[in-house]
Amino acid sequence: MKNYIFTVLISVIIFPAVFAQKQPEIKTDTCENFREQLFKNGKVNFGLKAGFNYSDLYGGEIGYIFAEKHTSWLPSFHIGVTVNSKIGKYFWLKHELLLIQKGAGVTLSDSINGNYASQLKMLSLDLFPLSPVFHYKALQLYAGPYISALVDAQIKRKDINGKEFNDHSVFGDGMQFENKTKYLQKFDFGINVGIEYEFTSGLSIGAKYTQGFTDLFQYANSHTFNDPLKEISIYNRSLLFSVGYSFHKK
Template sequence: MSNVNAQEVTFGAKAGLNMASFSGDETGGVKAKTSFHVGAVAEIAISDVFSVQPELLFSAQGAKEDGGDGEFKSNYINLPIMAKYYVAEGLSVEAGPQVGLLISAEDEDGDDFKDEMSGIDFGLNLGVGYKMESGLNFAARYNLGLSNIWDYDGIGDFSQQNAVFQISVGYFFN
Protein backbone atom coordinates (compact mmCIF):
# COMPACT_ATOMS: atom_id res chain seq x y z
CA MET A 1 0.00 0.00 0.00
CA SER A 2 2.01 2.96 1.29
CA ASN A 3 5.77 3.01 1.24
CA VAL A 4 6.28 4.32 4.80
CA ASN A 5 8.13 2.39 7.48
CA ALA A 6 6.77 1.83 10.98
CA GLN A 7 7.61 4.65 13.43
CA GLU A 8 8.98 6.90 10.66
CA VAL A 9 8.39 10.60 11.33
CA THR A 10 8.33 13.20 8.56
CA PHE A 11 7.82 16.94 8.93
CA GLY A 12 6.31 19.41 6.54
CA ALA A 13 4.31 22.54 5.89
CA LYS A 14 0.88 23.18 4.43
CA ALA A 15 -1.31 26.06 3.33
CA GLY A 16 -4.68 26.38 1.73
CA LEU A 17 -8.14 27.79 1.29
CA ASN A 18 -10.84 27.97 3.99
CA MET A 19 -14.55 28.25 3.26
CA ALA A 20 -15.63 29.19 6.79
CA SER A 21 -19.08 29.77 8.24
CA PHE A 22 -21.16 29.12 11.36
CA SER A 23 -23.63 26.36 12.10
CA GLY A 24 -26.23 26.25 14.86
CA ASP A 25 -28.80 28.80 15.98
CA GLU A 26 -29.88 31.72 13.77
CA THR A 27 -27.52 30.97 10.88
CA GLY A 28 -30.09 31.36 8.11
CA GLY A 29 -28.60 34.72 7.09
CA VAL A 30 -25.01 33.50 7.20
CA LYS A 31 -22.86 32.40 4.28
CA ALA A 32 -19.29 31.17 3.86
CA LYS A 33 -16.31 33.50 4.12
CA THR A 34 -13.26 32.73 1.98
CA SER A 35 -10.02 32.81 3.94
CA PHE A 36 -6.85 30.75 4.45
CA HIS A 37 -4.84 28.49 6.74
CA VAL A 38 -1.09 27.89 7.01
CA GLY A 39 1.15 25.89 9.31
CA ALA A 40 3.37 22.95 10.15
CA VAL A 41 2.60 19.23 10.07
CA ALA A 42 4.25 16.00 11.14
CA GLU A 43 3.31 12.48 10.07
CA ILE A 44 4.11 9.62 12.39
CA ALA A 45 3.84 6.27 10.61
CA ILE A 46 2.49 3.54 12.88
CA SER A 47 2.34 0.92 10.11
CA ASP A 48 2.42 0.79 6.32
CA VAL A 49 -1.23 1.86 6.16
CA PHE A 50 -1.85 3.86 9.34
CA SER A 51 -0.31 7.09 10.64
CA VAL A 52 -1.02 9.95 13.01
CA GLN A 53 -0.65 13.52 11.76
CA PRO A 54 -0.50 16.34 14.33
CA GLU A 55 -0.64 19.85 12.89
CA LEU A 56 -0.17 23.40 14.17
CA LEU A 57 -2.12 25.85 11.99
CA PHE A 58 -3.04 29.51 11.82
CA SER A 59 -6.60 29.53 10.50
CA ALA A 60 -8.57 32.63 9.44
CA GLN A 61 -12.24 31.78 9.92
CA GLY A 62 -15.55 33.55 10.45
CA ALA A 63 -18.60 34.13 8.25
CA LYS A 64 -20.33 36.65 6.00
CA GLU A 65 -23.81 38.11 6.12
CA ASP A 66 -25.95 36.67 3.33
CA GLY A 67 -26.96 39.49 0.99
CA GLY A 68 -25.10 42.18 2.89
CA ASP A 69 -21.68 43.65 3.51
CA GLY A 70 -21.33 42.25 7.04
CA GLU A 71 -18.32 40.08 7.72
CA PHE A 72 -17.10 38.48 10.92
CA LYS A 73 -13.41 37.55 11.15
CA SER A 74 -12.09 35.14 13.76
CA ASN A 75 -8.49 33.89 13.80
CA TYR A 76 -7.42 30.71 15.53
CA ILE A 77 -4.33 28.69 16.26
CA ASN A 78 -5.63 25.17 15.62
CA LEU A 79 -4.14 21.86 16.69
CA PRO A 80 -5.75 18.98 14.79
CA ILE A 81 -4.59 15.41 15.46
CA MET A 82 -5.52 13.37 12.40
CA ALA A 83 -5.61 9.59 12.17
CA LYS A 84 -4.78 8.66 8.56
CA TYR A 85 -5.62 5.33 6.96
CA TYR A 86 -4.10 4.70 3.53
CA VAL A 87 -6.72 2.98 1.36
CA ALA A 88 -4.44 2.91 -1.71
CA GLU A 89 -0.94 4.06 -2.63
CA GLY A 90 -0.75 7.67 -1.38
CA LEU A 91 -4.53 8.02 -0.86
CA SER A 92 -5.75 8.37 2.73
CA VAL A 93 -8.98 8.91 4.62
CA GLU A 94 -8.51 11.06 7.72
CA ALA A 95 -10.38 11.81 10.92
CA GLY A 96 -9.53 13.35 14.24
CA PRO A 97 -10.20 15.92 16.94
CA GLN A 98 -9.13 19.54 16.88
CA VAL A 99 -8.68 22.15 19.56
CA GLY A 100 -8.45 25.81 18.60
CA LEU A 101 -7.22 28.84 20.52
CA LEU A 102 -8.98 32.09 19.55
CA ILE A 103 -6.43 34.85 18.94
CA SER A 104 -8.68 37.59 17.51
CA ALA A 105 -12.28 38.30 16.51
CA GLU A 106 -13.71 41.41 14.85
CA ASP A 107 -16.40 42.58 12.46
CA GLU A 108 -15.95 44.42 9.16
CA ASP A 109 -15.66 47.75 11.01
CA GLY A 110 -12.83 46.49 13.21
CA ASP A 111 -15.00 46.23 16.34
CA ASP A 112 -13.41 43.68 18.70
CA PHE A 113 -15.58 40.69 19.72
CA LYS A 114 -12.89 38.49 21.28
CA ASP A 115 -14.19 39.02 24.85
CA GLU A 116 -17.65 37.79 23.79
CA MET A 117 -16.31 34.53 22.34
CA SER A 118 -15.07 31.34 23.89
CA GLY A 119 -11.28 31.28 23.93
CA ILE A 120 -11.19 27.55 23.16
CA ASP A 121 -12.92 25.80 20.25
CA PHE A 122 -13.33 22.03 19.91
CA GLY A 123 -14.07 20.29 16.64
CA LEU A 124 -13.97 17.07 14.67
CA ASN A 125 -12.19 16.88 11.31
CA LEU A 126 -13.05 14.47 8.48
CA GLY A 127 -11.24 14.38 5.16
CA VAL A 128 -9.19 12.77 2.43
CA GLY A 129 -5.61 13.27 1.39
CA TYR A 130 -3.16 12.29 -1.31
CA LYS A 131 0.61 12.17 -0.76
CA MET A 132 3.02 11.82 -3.67
CA GLU A 133 6.40 10.10 -3.32
CA SER A 134 8.07 13.51 -3.81
CA GLY A 135 6.49 14.74 -0.55
CA LEU A 136 3.96 16.99 -2.27
CA ASN A 137 0.50 16.39 -0.82
CA PHE A 138 -3.07 17.55 -1.20
CA ALA A 139 -6.02 17.37 1.20
CA ALA A 140 -9.68 18.25 1.55
CA ARG A 141 -11.17 18.42 5.04
CA TYR A 142 -14.30 19.49 6.87
CA ASN A 143 -14.08 20.80 10.43
CA LEU A 144 -17.32 20.24 12.30
CA GLY A 145 -17.38 22.58 15.29
CA LEU A 146 -18.55 20.88 18.48
CA SER A 147 -18.43 23.72 21.02
CA ASN A 148 -20.34 27.00 21.26
CA ILE A 149 -18.08 29.79 19.96
CA TRP A 150 -19.96 32.46 21.97
CA ASP A 151 -19.32 33.00 25.67
CA TYR A 152 -20.90 36.08 27.26
CA ASP A 153 -23.55 36.85 29.88
CA GLY A 154 -27.11 36.78 28.67
CA ILE A 155 -26.47 34.37 25.80
CA GLY A 156 -29.08 31.92 27.13
CA ASP A 157 -29.59 28.86 24.92
CA PHE A 158 -28.05 30.53 21.83
CA SER A 159 -25.30 28.35 20.34
CA GLN A 160 -23.21 28.59 17.17
CA GLN A 161 -20.27 26.49 16.05
CA ASN A 162 -17.50 26.92 13.51
CA ALA A 163 -18.01 25.09 10.22
CA VAL A 164 -14.93 25.12 7.97
CA PHE A 165 -14.20 23.34 4.69
CA GLN A 166 -10.48 23.34 3.84
CA ILE A 167 -8.50 22.53 0.71
CA SER A 168 -4.76 22.47 1.20
CA VAL A 169 -1.46 21.74 -0.47
CA GLY A 170 1.62 20.79 1.47
CA TYR A 171 5.09 19.35 1.33
CA PHE A 172 6.76 16.73 3.51
CA PHE A 173 10.53 17.10 3.78
CA ASN A 174 12.07 13.67 3.25
Protein backbone atom coordinates in the same frame (compact mmCIF):
# COMPACT_ATOMS: atom_id res chain seq x y z
CA MET B 1 -2.90 16.35 47.94
CA LYS B 2 0.19 18.53 48.01
CA ASN B 3 2.24 15.62 49.47
CA TYR B 4 0.98 13.35 46.70
CA ILE B 5 1.96 15.82 43.98
CA PHE B 6 5.37 16.32 45.60
CA THR B 7 5.95 12.55 45.70
CA VAL B 8 5.02 12.19 42.03
CA LEU B 9 7.36 15.02 41.01
CA ILE B 10 10.25 13.52 42.98
CA SER B 11 9.61 10.12 41.40
CA VAL B 12 9.55 11.63 37.90
CA ILE B 13 12.89 13.38 38.55
CA ILE B 14 14.72 10.58 40.38
CA PHE B 15 13.53 7.47 38.52
CA PRO B 16 15.00 8.38 35.11
CA ALA B 17 18.36 9.12 36.73
CA VAL B 18 18.45 5.80 38.61
CA PHE B 19 17.26 3.93 35.57
CA ALA B 20 19.92 5.56 33.42
CA GLN B 21 22.67 4.47 35.82
CA LYS B 22 21.61 0.84 35.56
CA GLN B 23 21.49 0.78 31.79
CA PRO B 24 24.52 -0.05 29.65
CA GLU B 25 25.98 2.79 27.67
CA ILE B 26 24.25 3.26 24.34
CA LYS B 27 26.67 3.41 21.47
CA THR B 28 26.62 6.34 19.13
CA ASP B 29 26.11 4.14 16.10
CA THR B 30 22.99 2.68 17.75
CA CYS B 31 21.53 6.19 18.06
CA GLU B 32 22.40 6.91 14.46
CA ASN B 33 20.70 3.70 13.35
CA PHE B 34 17.60 4.68 15.33
CA ARG B 35 17.49 8.11 13.69
CA GLU B 36 17.89 6.52 10.29
CA GLN B 37 15.07 4.07 10.95
CA LEU B 38 12.86 6.83 12.32
CA PHE B 39 13.38 9.57 9.74
CA LYS B 40 15.16 8.35 6.62
CA ASN B 41 12.96 5.26 6.33
CA GLY B 42 9.79 7.28 6.60
CA LYS B 43 8.63 6.40 10.13
CA VAL B 44 8.03 10.10 10.85
CA ASN B 45 7.41 12.72 8.17
CA PHE B 46 7.53 16.46 8.89
CA GLY B 47 5.96 18.94 6.52
CA LEU B 48 4.40 22.31 5.82
CA LYS B 49 0.86 23.01 4.68
CA ALA B 50 -0.94 26.09 3.38
CA GLY B 51 -4.03 26.89 1.40
CA PHE B 52 -7.42 28.54 1.28
CA ASN B 53 -10.67 27.66 2.99
CA TYR B 54 -14.33 28.54 3.13
CA SER B 55 -15.83 28.99 6.57
CA ASP B 56 -19.35 29.55 7.81
CA LEU B 57 -21.52 29.50 10.93
CA TYR B 58 -24.45 27.24 11.75
CA GLY B 59 -26.90 27.03 14.64
CA GLY B 60 -30.35 28.01 15.83
CA GLU B 61 -29.47 31.38 17.37
CA ILE B 62 -27.86 33.12 14.39
CA GLY B 63 -30.85 35.46 14.18
CA TYR B 64 -30.40 36.32 17.88
CA ILE B 65 -26.90 37.76 17.30
CA PHE B 66 -27.23 39.05 13.74
CA ALA B 67 -29.97 40.83 11.82
CA GLU B 68 -30.86 37.78 9.72
CA LYS B 69 -30.96 34.05 10.41
CA HIS B 70 -28.72 33.05 7.52
CA THR B 71 -24.98 33.56 6.89
CA SER B 72 -22.75 33.06 3.85
CA TRP B 73 -19.46 31.23 3.33
CA LEU B 74 -16.38 33.39 3.79
CA PRO B 75 -13.15 32.72 1.80
CA SER B 76 -10.00 32.85 3.92
CA PHE B 77 -6.63 31.12 4.46
CA HIS B 78 -4.64 28.71 6.62
CA ILE B 79 -0.97 27.82 7.12
CA GLY B 80 0.87 25.46 9.44
CA VAL B 81 2.99 22.38 10.11
CA THR B 82 2.19 18.69 9.92
CA VAL B 83 3.68 15.46 11.26
CA ASN B 84 2.83 11.97 10.01
CA SER B 85 3.77 8.97 12.18
CA LYS B 86 3.84 5.61 10.43
CA ILE B 87 2.55 2.91 12.79
CA GLY B 88 1.90 0.14 10.29
CA LYS B 89 1.63 -0.50 6.59
CA TYR B 90 -1.84 0.99 6.32
CA PHE B 91 -2.20 2.74 9.68
CA TRP B 92 -0.67 6.17 10.32
CA LEU B 93 -1.23 8.99 12.79
CA LYS B 94 -1.48 12.62 11.63
CA HIS B 95 -0.70 15.65 13.83
CA GLU B 96 -1.21 19.24 12.66
CA LEU B 97 -0.92 22.78 13.98
CA LEU B 98 -2.59 25.37 11.75
CA LEU B 99 -3.19 29.10 11.89
CA ILE B 100 -6.65 29.52 10.36
CA GLN B 101 -8.89 32.45 9.62
CA LYS B 102 -12.54 31.52 10.06
CA GLY B 103 -15.79 33.45 10.02
CA ALA B 104 -18.80 34.12 7.84
CA GLY B 105 -20.65 36.72 5.86
CA VAL B 106 -23.38 38.08 8.17
CA THR B 107 -26.01 40.82 8.23
CA LEU B 108 -25.96 43.63 10.81
CA SER B 109 -28.46 46.35 11.52
CA ASP B 110 -28.63 49.71 13.31
CA SER B 111 -31.05 52.65 13.44
CA ILE B 112 -28.97 54.78 11.05
CA ASN B 113 -27.76 52.36 8.37
CA GLY B 114 -30.54 49.78 8.55
CA ASN B 115 -29.63 46.25 7.48
CA TYR B 116 -26.26 45.88 5.76
CA ALA B 117 -23.84 43.11 4.76
CA SER B 118 -20.88 42.50 7.04
CA GLN B 119 -18.13 39.96 7.73
CA LEU B 120 -17.16 38.27 10.97
CA LYS B 121 -13.48 37.20 10.88
CA MET B 122 -11.83 35.03 13.54
CA LEU B 123 -8.13 34.16 13.57
CA SER B 124 -7.43 30.99 15.54
CA LEU B 125 -4.64 28.53 16.26
CA ASP B 126 -6.00 25.02 15.69
CA LEU B 127 -4.33 21.89 17.05
CA PHE B 128 -5.24 18.56 15.48
CA PRO B 129 -3.48 16.35 18.05
CA LEU B 130 -4.23 12.85 16.85
CA SER B 131 -6.02 11.85 13.65
CA PRO B 132 -5.93 8.12 12.78
CA VAL B 133 -5.07 7.68 9.09
CA PHE B 134 -5.82 4.88 6.66
CA HIS B 135 -2.88 5.04 4.25
CA TYR B 136 -2.89 3.20 0.92
CA LYS B 137 -0.03 3.89 -1.47
CA ALA B 138 -0.09 7.70 -1.80
CA LEU B 139 -3.64 8.21 -0.53
CA GLN B 140 -4.59 9.15 3.06
CA LEU B 141 -8.04 9.13 4.64
CA TYR B 142 -8.21 10.47 8.18
CA ALA B 143 -10.47 11.80 10.93
CA GLY B 144 -9.99 13.07 14.46
CA PRO B 145 -10.58 15.87 16.99
CA TYR B 146 -9.30 19.43 17.06
CA ILE B 147 -8.84 22.09 19.73
CA SER B 148 -8.90 25.77 18.77
CA ALA B 149 -7.66 28.91 20.55
CA LEU B 150 -8.96 32.29 19.38
CA VAL B 151 -6.12 34.73 18.61
CA ASP B 152 -8.05 37.71 17.23
CA ALA B 153 -11.52 38.60 15.96
CA GLN B 154 -13.22 41.49 14.24
CA ILE B 155 -16.53 42.33 12.65
CA LYS B 156 -17.12 44.97 9.98
CA ARG B 157 -19.51 47.74 11.05
CA LYS B 158 -20.64 51.14 9.75
CA ASP B 159 -20.36 54.44 11.61
CA ILE B 160 -22.95 57.22 11.60
CA ASN B 161 -21.64 58.41 8.22
CA GLY B 162 -21.94 54.97 6.66
CA LYS B 163 -18.18 54.42 6.58
CA GLU B 164 -17.02 50.87 7.29
CA PHE B 165 -14.60 50.06 10.11
CA ASN B 166 -13.34 46.93 11.86
CA ASP B 167 -14.80 46.49 15.34
CA HIS B 168 -12.56 44.35 17.58
CA SER B 169 -14.92 44.44 20.58
CA VAL B 170 -16.40 41.14 19.37
CA PHE B 171 -13.15 39.51 20.54
CA GLY B 172 -14.22 40.48 24.05
CA ASP B 173 -12.72 40.58 27.50
CA GLY B 174 -13.84 39.97 31.06
CA MET B 175 -14.79 43.63 31.59
CA GLN B 176 -17.52 43.70 28.93
CA PHE B 177 -21.22 43.36 29.79
CA GLU B 178 -22.80 40.55 27.82
CA ASN B 179 -26.24 42.13 27.82
CA LYS B 180 -24.85 44.98 25.70
CA THR B 181 -22.15 43.30 23.59
CA LYS B 182 -22.03 39.60 22.82
CA TYR B 183 -18.43 38.50 22.43
CA LEU B 184 -16.68 35.32 21.34
CA GLN B 185 -15.52 32.32 23.34
CA LYS B 186 -11.75 31.92 23.41
CA PHE B 187 -11.71 28.14 22.90
CA ASP B 188 -13.44 25.74 20.57
CA PHE B 189 -13.29 22.02 19.92
CA GLY B 190 -14.69 19.76 17.23
CA ILE B 191 -13.86 17.13 14.62
CA ASN B 192 -12.06 17.07 11.28
CA VAL B 193 -12.36 14.64 8.36
CA GLY B 194 -9.96 14.78 5.43
CA ILE B 195 -8.32 13.23 2.40
CA GLU B 196 -4.79 13.78 1.13
CA TYR B 197 -2.67 12.59 -1.79
CA GLU B 198 1.13 12.77 -1.71
CA PHE B 199 3.27 12.63 -4.84
CA THR B 200 6.69 10.98 -4.94
CA SER B 201 8.32 14.43 -4.94
CA GLY B 202 6.94 15.12 -1.46
CA LEU B 203 4.28 17.56 -2.65
CA SER B 204 0.74 16.83 -1.53
CA ILE B 205 -2.78 18.10 -2.10
CA GLY B 206 -5.70 17.62 0.23
CA ALA B 207 -9.10 18.69 1.48
CA LYS B 208 -10.52 18.73 4.98
CA TYR B 209 -13.85 19.51 6.65
CA THR B 210 -14.00 20.76 10.24
CA GLN B 211 -17.04 21.22 12.44
CA GLY B 212 -17.08 22.81 15.88
CA PHE B 213 -19.22 21.82 18.86
CA THR B 214 -18.62 24.79 21.20
CA ASP B 215 -21.05 27.71 21.46
CA LEU B 216 -19.07 30.53 19.86
CA PHE B 217 -20.59 33.43 21.78
CA GLN B 218 -19.95 33.88 25.49
CA TYR B 219 -23.13 33.92 27.58
CA ALA B 220 -22.06 33.05 31.10
CA ASN B 221 -24.15 35.83 32.68
CA SER B 222 -27.48 35.01 31.07
CA HIS B 223 -29.03 34.24 34.48
CA THR B 224 -28.20 37.79 35.65
CA PHE B 225 -30.35 39.38 32.96
CA ASN B 226 -33.34 37.05 33.48
CA ASP B 227 -32.97 35.95 29.87
CA PRO B 228 -34.75 32.65 29.07
CA LEU B 229 -32.03 31.93 26.48
CA LYS B 230 -29.30 30.16 28.49
CA GLU B 231 -26.90 29.50 25.63
CA ILE B 232 -26.27 30.82 22.14
CA SER B 233 -26.12 27.89 19.72
CA ILE B 234 -23.81 29.15 16.99
CA TYR B 235 -20.91 26.98 15.81
CA ASN B 236 -17.95 26.98 13.39
CA ARG B 237 -17.58 24.94 10.25
CA SER B 238 -14.91 25.12 7.54
CA LEU B 239 -13.82 23.45 4.32
CA LEU B 240 -10.05 23.60 3.73
CA PHE B 241 -8.09 22.98 0.52
CA SER B 242 -4.34 22.58 1.05
CA VAL B 243 -1.01 22.18 -0.70
CA GLY B 244 1.79 20.68 1.37
CA TYR B 245 5.35 19.44 1.26
CA SER B 246 6.90 16.59 3.24
CA PHE B 247 10.62 16.95 4.17
CA HIS B 248 11.09 13.32 5.20
CA LYS B 249 9.40 11.29 2.53
CA LYS B 250 9.83 7.60 1.95
